[in-house]
Amino acid sequence: MKHLKLASxxxxxIAAASFASTAQAEDLTLCWAAxxxxxxxxxxxxxxxxxxxHTMSFExxxxxxxxxxxxxxxxxxxKLCDLLIGDSQWIGGxxxxxxYVKLNDFFEAESISMSDFADATVYAYSTWPKGTPNYYAxxxxxxxxxxxxxxxxxxxxxxxxxxxxxxxxxxxxPQSQKEMLQIAQFFQxxxxxxxxxxxxxxxxxxxxxxxxxxxxxxxxxxxFKYENTPGSYDMDGAVNSPEAVEALEFYKxxxxxxxxxxxxxxxxGESLDAxxxxxxxxxxxxxxxxxxxYADPNTGGDKIDFFVNPPQNNAGSTLGGQGISVVAYSDKxxxxxxxxxxxxxxxxxxxxxxxxxxxxHNSVLNDPGFKDSAPFAGDFLxxxxxxxxxxxxxxxxELLLAMQKRLHDYIVxxxxxxxxxxxxxxxxxxxxxxDEGKL
Amino acid sequence: MxxxxxxxxxxxxxxxxxxxxxxxxxxxxxxxxxxxxxFLLLAINIFPLIWTINLSFTNFRANRxxxxxxxxxxxxxxxxxxxxxxxxxxxxxAHFLFWTIFFQVLIGxxxxxxxxxxxxGNDLWTTIIVLPMMLSPAVVxxxxxxxxxxxxxxxxxxxxFLSGKDPSSFEMLGSVQLAPWSIVIVDTxxxxxxxxxxxxxxxxxxxxxxxxAAEVDRASxxxxxxxxxxxxVLPFLMLAVLFRGIENFKMFDLVVQLTGGxxxxxxxxxxxxxKREAFEKWRTGYASAYAIILFVTVFGLASIYVKALxxxxxx
Numbered sequence: 001m002k003h004l005k006l007a008s009x010x011x012x013x014i015a016a017a018s019f020a021s022t023a024q025a026e027d028l029t030l031c032w033a034a035x036x037x038x039x040x041x042x043x044x045x046x047x048x049x050x051x052x053x054h055t056m057s058f059e060x061x062x063x064x065x066x067x068x069x070x071x072x073x074x075x076x077x078x079k080l081c082d083l084l085i086g087d088s089q090w091i092g093g094x095x096x097x098x099x100y101v102k103l104n105d106f107f108e109a110e111s112i113s114m115s116d117f118a119d120a121t122v123y124a125y126s127t128w129p130k131g132t133p134n135y136y137a138x139x140x141x142x143x144x145x146x147x148x149x150x151x152x153x154x155x156x157x158x159x160x161x162x163x164x165x166x167x168x169x170x171x172x173x174p175q176s177q178k179e180m181l182q183i184a185q186f187f188q189x190x191x192x193x194x195x196x197x198x199x200x201x202x203x204x205x206x207x208x209x210x211x212x213x214x215x216x217x218x219x220x221x222x223x224f225k226y227e228n229t230p231g232s233y234d235m236d237g238a239v240n241s242p243e244a245v246e247a248l249e250f251y252k253x254x255x256x257x258x259x260x261x262x263x264x265x266x267x268x269g270e271s272l273d274a275x276x277x278x279x280x281x282x283x284x285x286x287x288x289x290x291x292x293x294y295a296d297p298n299t300g301g302d303k304i305d306f307f308v309n310p311p312q313n314n315a316g317s318t319l320g321g322q323g324i325s326v327v328a329y330s331d332k333x334x335x336x337x338x339x340x341x342x343x344x345x346x347x348x349x350x351x352x353x354x355x356x357x358x359x360x361h362n363s364v365l366n367d368p369g370f371k372d373s374a375p376f377a378g379d380f381l382x383x384x385x386x387x388x389x390x391x392x393x394x395x396x397x398e399l400l401l402a403m404q405k406r407l408h409d410y411i412v413x414x415x416x417x418x419x420x421x422x423x424x425x426x427x428x429x430x431x432x433x434x435d436e437g438k439l
Numbered sequence: 440m441x442x443x444x445x446x447x448x449x450x451x452x453x454x455x456x457x458x459x460x461x462x463x464x465x466x467x468x469x470x471x472x473x474x475x476x477x478f479l480l481l482a483i484n485i486f487p488l489i490w491t492i493n494l495s496f497t498n499f500r501a502n503r504x505x506x507x508x509x510x511x512x513x514x515x516x517x518x519x520x521x522x523x524x525x526x527x528x529x530x531x532x533a534h535f536l537f538w539t540i541f542f543q544v545l546i547g548x549x550x551x552x553x554x555x556x557x558x559x560g561n562d563l564w565t566t567i568i569v570l571p572m573m574l575s576p577a578v579v580x581x582x583x584x585x586x587x588x589x590x591x592x593x594x595x596x597x598x599x600f601l602s603g604k605d606p607s608s609f610e611m612l613g614s615v616q617l618a619p620w621s622i623v624i625v626d627t628x629x630x631x632x633x634x635x636x637x638x639x640x641x642x643x644x645x646x647x648x649x650x651x652a653a654e655v656d657r658a659s660x661x662x663x664x665x666x667x668x669x670x671x672v673l674p675f676l677m678l679a680v681l682f683r684g685i686e687n688f689k690m691f692d693l694v695v696q697l698t699g700g701x702x703x704x705x706x707x708x709x710x711x712x713x714k715r716e717a718f719e720k721w722r723t724g725y726a727s728a729y730a731i732i733l734f735v736t737v738f739g740l741a742s743i744y745v746k747a748l749x750x751x752x753x754x
Contacts, residue, residue: 068719075502075721097503206701262589264613264702394503398720405524405704413615413703435498435722 025053026335031070031081032322034060035268036292037141040355047351048342054335063268064208071397074099074327082330083339085140085322088124093394094325095128100136101326106337107135112344118142121360124389125323137323138340139360141288144309144383145217145318146376147180148275148293149173149282151305153192162186173305177221177250177312180282184258187281199258201274201283202251203267206408209400210267212390213318215251215407217284217309220316220388222247233433240422243313248418252411264412275299284309286320287383290376291356306376308383315386321358395432402428488734495728502721515728525729527704528712534619535626535694535708536687540680542627547634548676552668554635555642565639569632576629580696583625587611587697612698618705622694626687634679641675642668670754677748681741688737709733 030045032038038060045056059080061069067087073080074094086094094100103126107114114122114135121139128136153159154171163171163186174180184199191197203214216224224247225238238244255263260279263270268285275283276299285293294300309317324343326336342348349361353373358380364370371378391399403425410421433439463471495515499508519525554565571579586594589607599606611621645667653663691710694700700707713733717726 071502072718093502098505205699206703207695207699260590261607262610262613264610265699398722401715401720408701409703412613412701413705415615415703 024335025055026082026332027055027057028082028332028335028339029057029059029080030083030085030339031059031061031073032085033066034062035288037288037357040352040357043355044348044352044357045339047348048339052335052338052342054338056339064205067208067397074329077329079327079329079331081327082332082336083324084327085324086137087322088319089390089392089396089400091125091128091136091323092392092396095134095136096394098328099325101328101333101337103135103138103326103340104133106340110341110344112138112341116344116346116362118360118362118365118384120319120384120387121321121323124319124387124392125321125360128392130392137325138344139321140324140343140357141321142358142360142380142384143286143288143320143322144380144387145213145284145320146287146290146306146308146379146383147174147282147284147310148290148304148306148376150280150299150303152303153187153197153281154305159192173307174310176310177218180310181250181254181258184254184282188258195278197278198260198274198280199282200254201263201266201271201280201285202254202259203271203284204255204259204263204408204412205265205267205270206404206412207265208267209390209404210265211407211411212400212403213267213320214284215248215411216318216388216390217316218247218251218254218312219244220318220386221309221312221314222250223313223316224388226391233439235426235429239426239429240419244422245418247312248407248410248422252418255411287358287376287380288320290380291374294375306379308379315382317383317387319387319389321360393436395436398432399429402432491727492731494724495731497724499724499727500721501723508724511724515725516732518725519729519732524704525709525712528707528709531619531704531706532688532690532708532710535622535690535706536684538620538623539626539630539687540683542623543631543634543683544676544680546627547631547679548638548672550631550635551638551642554639568635571629572632574629576692577696579625579629580693583621583628584612584697587621589613613702615702615705618698618702622697622706625697626690626693629693630683630686634676634683637675637679637682638672641672644675645671674748674752677744677751681744681748684744685737685741688733 030041032041038058042056042058048054049056067090070081070084070086071090071093072078074084074097084100086100091100095102106112114126114133117126117139121142122135123131125139126135126137128134154173160171163169163183166186167182169179169182171183171186174183180200186199187197188199189196203210203217205211222243224241224244226235228234228236228238260274263274266274268289271283271285272289272293274280275293276296278299290306293304296304308315324340326333326340330336343352344361346361346363349359349364353359353364353370359365365381365384367373371381390396393399406421406425406428409415410418416424430439496510496512497508498511500506550568554561554568574582583594586592587610589595589610592606592611594611595606595609598604598609609617611617649667649671650663653667658666689710690708691714694706694708695711698706700711704712709729713726713729716722716729
């Protein structure tokens, strides 16, 4: 990684020359979610300001309100954001409703090649219709749902012995979803250093996307598919398959037997709080938070380690992450495109990773030193190799809210069976696609 | 010229203005005064209502302005009225409405009756009691969320102390059985003072001489309460019920902060569900039909109630 740092330092100054022709200094506003990587981006963007003469303002919205706030902004044709790092699922709506500027001509003119970025991220964050060479965003932040655990607890001889006695197996990083549940159940209610601790912090949030992101982390390893045939919207038999039912029942069991009390509406913040306060042995969360977790003085460093979402029938992780788009309603599109051009520079991407952002650029990911550059870097690469995303349709919000309701009703409110929940979900989604004229 | 208020007003009118309105009929002058108000009423109340009714028969989506809008007849209404999930939302709203009003009237009237007695520190207690209703619902929601926390919450601790149960053995916000009651408790805590103030106004409006006459007639305290106090406070009490009923039918902020409609959809009141349909799913036509159904329900119930209130007043 050392040579990446050196290269980025020297090349940033070279990149400065490319902005010498800026016609007019603008004040650009970049909108994103309020979280750790956003702070890293503020730091990174200082380079852009000094090189381009433009100034940068930032509008960071807390995650629970991010989609609501930003989609309202786009739908109303608002000019608040010149650049938007929007969730991957928004790409369909962004493209079809004319919110995002199509970037193909710009990429061609500036020799920005999408093949320089990881395929999975280009597919997920940039293209609409999916997989076609129509680009509406540049991959900005690769991300997936992963896990972290108390390495110090896992390493203690007394705890290892107790686990061996209880299960007959060695306590280790879980190799499957079921092993992970077994470990979480082992820790549930256990006394460690005079404090009662619990198994794991998982996502159960109802209002935005939390429980869906958590449950899909179980569904994907069980082999979940949204359609029987991709692009056909024939969901019956895929969404409510026996494997999906088993995965959903698994997640409910996880929630009921291995999470802290009162964990009924929890997402990223609650997961971080539960882990940092020493309440849980394991927690799920987005890789984006891992640099901050590792740096935490109380539960980071030697006390923490990370692992990719364990497989069950196959490997599978829930995709997070975002692409950066130019908002079509912005009056400063030229300056915004300058930012995209600057951000696509491999050296800027290298610095982005150093500061805590997850670059999706191949020059960073394929660097021989990348895997060892952070304790979670290897897991990140592994996760990005098996990511799956939620629907990215223009009607994604309806599809998401339907899933939020059905999952929360079954898992947290204990209503009906897993089969019924998924059958109802198929009905809800069928209705949405009928309204969309796709069925 | 006789000296009447009208002639005095005419004399006070500046000559320029008097010249301009000279020749205008009384009806025309009345329209000049009322016109702006009627225009505003039409612009900000009636027109949006008619527009909403129109939208309710379409598949319009506000986030897809370029999409073709089709008239779908009564399909939106049919979907809403046959959707079992929406009836569950209605039930949750009815539960919330009934029990909050029941407890607020019961406790509010009791408090007003006690506060109405003359005792030392009366004003201080009144101020303390009305404090909750001065807070923002968002603050109250967050504040009670902490109180209900199973591990560190004061509410759970107090209940555990009194019942001998483990504080983390029950979840007020996470349990399907307890969550509907948890929002009733918070709303009651916050808005009982409002009912109390209205009842207090009613109690203080009863002239002392009526009680004195009853004393002369040797009416017992209990009889005075049921034949004087209750009938004379009843119109005030009914007014409080009307206000709280309308407010709680559209309850949103407090419940969103507390439970977000969960667990599952247990506390998803109609207003929360309507907001999701209108501004998260962006089914504008469908949400318009939903809003019209709720409007007709509230308007109908309120009209019946106001008639009953007027009858009570006439007695």
